[in-house]
Amino acid sequence: MAAVLLALTGLLVKVAISASAAVPATPAGWSLVWSDDFNGSANTLPSSSNWIVDTGHAYPGGPGNWGTGEIQNYTSSTSNLSLDGAGNLRITPLRSASGEWTSARVETRRADFKPADGRVLRIESRIQMPNVTGDAALGYWPAFWALGAPYRGNYWNWPGIGEFDIMENVNGINSVWGVLHCGVNPGGPCNETSGLAANRACPGSTCQAAYHSYRFEWDRSVSPNQLRWYVDGQQFHSVNQSQFDAATWSNMTGHAGYFLLLNVAMGGAFPNALAGQTPTAATVPGRPMMVDYVAVWQSGTTTSPTPTVTPTVPPGGVDARSTIQAERYQAQSGTIVETTTDTGGGQNIGAISNGDWLRFDGVNFGSEAARQFRARVASGAAAAVSGLVQVRLDSPTGAVIGDFALANTGGWQSWRTVPANITGVTGTHTVYLTFSSGQPADFVNVNWLTFSTA
Template identity: 75%
Template sequence: MAARLTARTGPAAILALAALLGALLTSPARGAVPPAPGWDLQWSDDFTGAAGSPPSAANWQIDLGHGYPGGPANWGTGEIQTYTDSPANLGLDGGGNLRITPQRDAAGNWTSARIETRRADFKAPAGGVLRIESRIQMPNVTGEAALGYWPAFWALGSPYRGNYWNWPGIGEFDVMENVNGINSVWGVLHCGVSPGGPCDENNGIGASRACPGATCQSAFHTYRFEWDRSVSPNQLRWYVDDQLFHTVAENRVDATTWANMTGHAGYFLLLNVAMGGAFPNGVAGHATPTAATVPGRSMLVDYVAIWTRGGGSTEPPGESATLYLREGGGLGTAGGSATTVTVASAGGANHDGTPYQPQTYLASGVTGAYNGGSTAFDLFVDAGGTVACGQQLRVSYDRTGDGTWDRVETYHYFATDPLPGYEHYTEGRGLASATGTHGDLSGGRVRVEVWSAIGNGPSTLGTGNQSSIRIPYDVG
């Protein structure tokens, strides 16, 4: 077609046609999450907003630095970049896309960005299917210039938050990975133990294929993962542009391994572009990035969406119930939209172990059998720039609703850092004290109290879909 046009017109027409073809090939943002007939949309973000603005703080939290606090160095993968929240690394492009861009400074230091969903309860309903999907254009760079680029769209099991050393047992679903600008998408399951184990860690159980049609780097493609609990054995499936390229069945691993990665509250999603690390280095056969690697090539994300199909509650019978701290002081199985409340300052006093002007959340009329487990929770808290603040949580169980708290658990307070941004306060801080015993709930009550144990400034507690508690009761 171009040869014919050359004979009839001049270079300007050729350039115009090339621009048109390029625009068609890359298929810019659609502006909305596409419909998925037969599926129920549970959560989504289509990244609309002004150019340079950060992604929605209600939906996403931004990871910073070289690792989680107390977690493995270099995010456990050997990647070399520093993650930042700078608009140079992370922001909306104004055209309906999220842009994650690795950069290199004059001294050769790399920066990039990594974000994760605030929600960590994405899970296939009992007897149904979970669908995780995103439309992404990988960084448009190939060859020597691409060495070290490692874009990814993936999910981690919720128990990882606040622990950071229980990988891979809690499960990891890599919906899309790519390294070194190769025209290929990898889909990988990580589980079990490391090294070795049923998932051959640190490799995982994976497969790869070239992107259909245009290359992964030159155009948007749709990457999808399905967790299917409607079939026996259950299945995990990976797709690119609706083409299935990888399947892992439940009987591929032992029952304990499968239960460890599927029996918890669910998963949170991540988007990032790493530089260097074990995967790109291994594929290249040497350390990456190199002097030939070019900075400034962005991964573009049009939308991220979660659907379910069929089944019943996402909390099937025989599993502990997850309750969300909801606006107005309720505890419920549905979190609703993200909201916040202020946790009062401790006023410079020490209130360790004793609630002081707490934010209180209550669920009544709860019936369920005690399953022998223990309380778990994940609270999003932020003390801003105030130093030496510590939030504390107490959970109380009234088994019959008669006004007597039969089991009371107080957890060690969580010392937040003096930097803006939410942090995770989890049961990993440890139990400070406990009185009474668990037993079956029959029209009972569950109470959660959050207060400042120490410090001289207020804190913010994320509510709605942001903070949750998992009680050791089968309520299905």
């Protein structure tokens, strides 16, 4: 994707035939972080709450042909990208009468997929690759992959920010490639532009003739940390932290996390490397990649984008002038709990973006009005991404009684205490922290909050 992103352009799609399956049940000891089952009316686009549709031949200001030499024009047309009405996403490359190829590429709005310290993150999709082989398949390049969050808005920092190619395939070959891209280009610890790769045939039916599950695991529960690739539950590739210098590993894993991508490219460095210039006159258009679901799980903790409830407030409520730990909310929407490196350790609330909120019940302001709010916050948001941290009383849509703006502080664990004046408050209230931004990307982490008279 980046300047010389040879590894692949990613895509998830599945055959609309009768192979739809629900997102698998969450295994014991794991929690569901995020998923999309691609349910919806036929010939409609996937959820705009979950996915960004990329269009054209490049990101604005980014390398041409998506950095890989692919030739197709990505569109938002339902001819190239649509739900099939049976629980699948369909990405279909097409060729016009004039010879122009079009296709589709989507990426998750969330760019914070990352395991907490001591946890394992599992990213999985069930996909049928385009059902085409031989000369008719030359140039087809389907992929399911992930890019480091700092790539958004930069587009020239690849491969240092990291790329995990969970499923990559070219030219209709019965094989799945798993690839890691990192470090510098060319060369470096990830042997760019090729990356650190392994491949194998799909178990049982070919990759093109049937659905298979493709999984990537990022394991922070072991030392050294590990990255692992699977097809139908069978591991075929792995790398570990000890293979890299500290700076390379930190650049790849120390940021906010990753966003996921699904795409079908046509032509470009990878298919051309195996078959010469592609696509050719023999390449057949119209063979879709079918995606049944995409899901992300984490071991041993609960992280959910939907409101969740935690234990009730202790008798007497919470003193507004105490340090209220953000993770002690009574309900939330859209956030996660993660380990913090801030002074005192413990946990912070992360993955916060526009529309998310935290609820704190029984906050007692007493009879002397509190007129200032302070919060311990950090941000690793990309350039031009910022937002407001707002205080509301008794309703997440109530009047804002005070707020402050926040942009990048130097990193998701680069903490500062920010004050804001508020309308005077007395008595006991439910306090909502709400978050507002003009961009969909995460923009703030919160460790704690407190109120004072001045």
